[in-house]
Amino acid sequence: MRQFTSAVSGRAVPLAPHRTTSRRGQRDGWYVPVAVFADSAAVAVPTLAVLSAIGEAHAAHRAAVITVVWVLVRLAARRYAPWTWDEGAPVGSVLRDWLVLLGALTALRTVSGFGSPPAAEFVALCPSLLVTVVCRKAVHRHLMAVRRRARALRRVLVVGEAATVDAVVGQLAERTEHGYVVVGVCVVGEGDVPSGVPVFTRLRADEPTAFDEDAVPVAEAAEALGADLVFAAAGRYMSGHRLRRLSWALHDRGCPLMVLPGIVEVVRRRVRLTSAAGLTLLDISPPTRRGLPMILKGVTDQVGALVLLVALAPVFGLLALAVRMGSAGPVIFRQTRVGRNGEQFPMWKFRTMVVGADRMKGDLATANEHDGHMFKLRRDPRITPIGRFLRRYSLDELPQLVNVLLGHMSLVGPRPPLPEEVARYDRVEMRRLSVKPGLTGLWQVSGRSDLSWHETVSLDLQYVDNWSWGWDMSVMARTVRAVLDGRGAY
Helix, strand or coil: CEEEECCCCCCEEEECCCCCCCCCHHHHCCHHHHHHHHHHHHHHHHHHHHHHHCCCCCHHHHHHHHHHHHHHHHHHCCCCCHHHHHHCCCHHHHHHHHHHHHHHHHHHHHHHCCCCCCHHHHHHHHHHHHHHHHHHHHHHHHHHHHHHCCCCCEEEEEEECHHHHHHHHHHHHCCCCCCEEEEEEEEECCCCCCCCCCEEEEECCCCCCCCCCCHHHHHHHHHHHCCCEEEEECECCECHHHHHHHHHHHHHCCCCEEEECCCCCCCHHHEEEEEECCEEEEEECCCCCCCHHHHHHHHHHHHHHHHHHHHCHHHHHHHHHHHHHHCCCCCEEEEEEECHHHCEEEEEEECCECCCHHHHCHHHHHHCCCCCCCCCCCCCCCECHHHHHHHHCCHHHCCHHHHHHCCCCEEECCCCCCHHHHCCCCHHHHHHHHCCCEEECHHHHCCHHHCCHHHHHHHHHHHHHHCCHHHHHHHHHHHHHHHHHCCCCC
């Protein structure tokens, strides 16, 4: 796999290999039928099993009808559209569709004269809710694994100014969870593309005089490169009328067009498309900071921390004994950290280093292996043998459940930084402090200390701007696997 240096981060990142096929169906056409089959099986099997177990008449026929209605509900909600493939199976969307299914079955039985749905059907459908989420997530994980092997990708031709094109290419190449691979670019105006992606043609910077002056070279580039779709990046030279004419030409040739408005790290549920006076507008809702979701998050934090503290009390005792016997010094290490809106608080951890480790930090500063404001060493000489074990499986973090219970932290959020780290933050990095820090977060389920500072900040800002209660539940579920895996913990 080739590499190039991106102008976005200055890092060498992989460029997916050139594909020899040109039809999208040859690479990702399997996803829709597999997703439909997974949804059908997730409803049909548990529903049939429950109806048969309780002795309901015509269990097979009723399960078949329910399954057909379920697939129709999912199709009507466009759950199989290409732009939903990267989302996996959000619990909220599955729950909404499940409630619509219940309403549709009620209407169907009323119209057919069979009255309201019996309690048996409701009971039979309850397991399907969980099974649907599990099945769709399994299909989604397989899709992500296939994409990491540079398969099931849609070939993309990018049109725009040189700097914008290079930023788009770098953004796509730094991640592997999406389904696009850039096979070429059409540059508007002058300028080089440092990423090294082939420049198929150049378009004039000023408004074209001929109707198809842009359309012909772009369409020829898409056809020659076997592009499945075209990304057009908005810019000073790419006016609305120019984009409109380009869309006509591409759509007449059967090539889809996507317009990149320039916003980044905004999840789809925060964006609403509207129009006014012929203008297309993107209405971006603000990050959630108040209301019912925040109340639910607070209740989850308090109840979750209390339950975990009670359930893990024996584990706390064993770990405290191990720390005491492993090296001289206190069991609990107390350190000042910075929380929401810059407020400082005492954070507790099981001690994993020798006494006086903070005073030794200055002597090790030149050996820092992290590229950002944090200090990290893979083989830090200050860490005790038992401390290395605790860090590998994040057991040293458990006392922070007390911080969650006291309201200093949340179960999910950015990691709480040290005051000296915050002192070096810029305006962008300060936004990490807009929410409570977390016991776990995207950093932990995405690589922990193996992440670069740029990646850490990007993940934290993605969470700060787009968090939801369902996302928190997903992160906590993924944390279990990340902790057991132990990668990036040192």
